[in-house]
Amino acid sequence: xxxxxxxxxxxxxxxxxxxxxxxxxxxxxxxxxxxxxxxxxxxxxxxxxxxxxxxxxxxxxxxxxxxxxxxxxxxxxxxxxxxxxxxxxxxxxxxxxxxxxxxxxxxxxxxxxxxxxxxxxxxxxxxxxxxxxxxxxxxxxxxxxxxxxxxxxxxxxxxxxxxxxxxxxxxxxxxxxxxxxxxxxxxxxxxxxxxxxxxxxxxxxxxxxxxxxxxxxxxxxxxxxxxxxxxxxxxxxxxxxxxxxxxxxxxxxxxxxxxxxxxxxxxxxxxxxxxxxxxxxxxxxxxxxxxxxxxxxxxxxxxxxxxxxxxxxxxxxxxxxxxxxxxxxxxxxxxxxxxxxxxxxxxxxxxxxxxxxxxxxxxxxxxxxxxxxxxxxxxx
Numbered sequence: 001x002x003x004x005x006x007x008x009x010x011x012x013x014x015x016x017x018x019x020x021x022x023x024x025x026x027x028x029x030x031x032x033x034x035x036x037x038x039x040x041x042x043x044x045x046x047x048x049x050x051x052x053x054x055x056x057x058x059x060x061x062x063x064x065x066x067x068x069x070x071x072x073x074x075x076x077x078x079x080x081x082x083x084x085x086x087x088x089x090x091x092x093x094x095x096x097x098x099x100x101x102x103x104x105x106x107x108x109x110x111x112x113x114x115x116x117x118x119x120x121x122x123x124x125x126x127x128x129x130x131x132x133x134x135x136x137x138x139x140x141x142x143x144x145x146x147x148x149x150x151x152x153x154x155x156x157x158x159x160x161x162x163x164x165x166x167x168x169x170x171x172x173x174x175x176x177x178x179x180x181x182x183x184x185x186x187x188x189x190x191x192x193x194x195x196x197x198x199x200x201x202x203x204x205x206x207x208x209x210x211x212x213x214x215x216x217x218x219x220x221x222x223x224x225x226x227x228x229x230x231x232x233x234x235x236x237x238x239x240x241x242x243x244x245x246x247x248x249x250x251x252x253x254x255x256x257x258x259x260x261x262x263x264x265x266x267x268x269x270x271x272x273x274x275x276x277x278x279x280x281x282x283x284x285x286x287x288x289x290x291x292x293x294x295x296x297x298x299x300x301x302x303x304x305x306x307x308x309x310x311x312x313x314x315x316x317x318x319x320x321x322x323x324x325x326x327x328x329x330x331x332x333x334x335x336x337x338x339x340x341x342x343x344x345x346x347x348x349x350x351x352x353x354x355x356x357x358x359x360x361x362x363x364x365x366x367x368x369x370x371x372x373x374x375x376x377x378x379x380x
Contacts, residue, residue, distance in 0.1 A: 024356035134159035158298025
């Protein structure tokens, strides 16, 4: 961590004796971003709807922040922005506006928030299968006439898709929606999506989310107008200006070190995988998704014959905070839908454990995790 600036939040957590491995749910805000947020709260507190000069200046700042956010995350000026508070909130906004009465093509690995919103609004939803690593293949996708909704990084397994390749197989007129909430600030985002969802708590902001709407999309103007209508009618959340401005700043901050952080995270992930393979027989513990198919920020493990939720609670006694399910899942009486989607039997789909990281940990963190896991499983 010491090689990266602005990581003092993660360093502070380590100093407090906490090994936080649940960043796919929420990453601790970077201290420089938290400082920026406090400054924005005291500088831009105006009512953005008013006609006085302060509000006019604030609206200009928000317009600039929208451009900065889109440019930082997509490396282009080809996207407009619809602000939101949470990933679930912006996903609901998209489906409420775009999916009413439409047909939808998706898959069983999508985040529950997407599938729930799709079922509320779409007239029918077609689910597609994936391979044993959770990878979707373009040739298996039939032509779609409505909306194609896919993820870039699966929130539980960490499987990385190629959205541009998946979208390329679809006819013109299809609305291409990509959930990039686990990818933003960590991976380059797709170029051919019509709408992209991102969430600030996944790349170091204290909150905030956004839909990035492609200027190439023929439905863009109608979508933006409807989003604005819902906002002004108080049927959609009005985002605190300071939070929107901070979201853009966090994206710019993350983008400056993206390549270096990715390389460091990949190195750490591979070391952790190697240590696990050297320490545990596959019958006791193994990696679910091959390194070549997964984000280096997420490592999903299989614990045959054991309950992942029990292991999560045991790790917490050692101040290691992990997860047994997706980014928004707690302990459940139902098997993991992500694991059953990749072919696991229901009885095995309770035995997952997910480590997820924001900033690259120190190499010795891998040793600590493996030794603690060894102790926990020995006393299971």
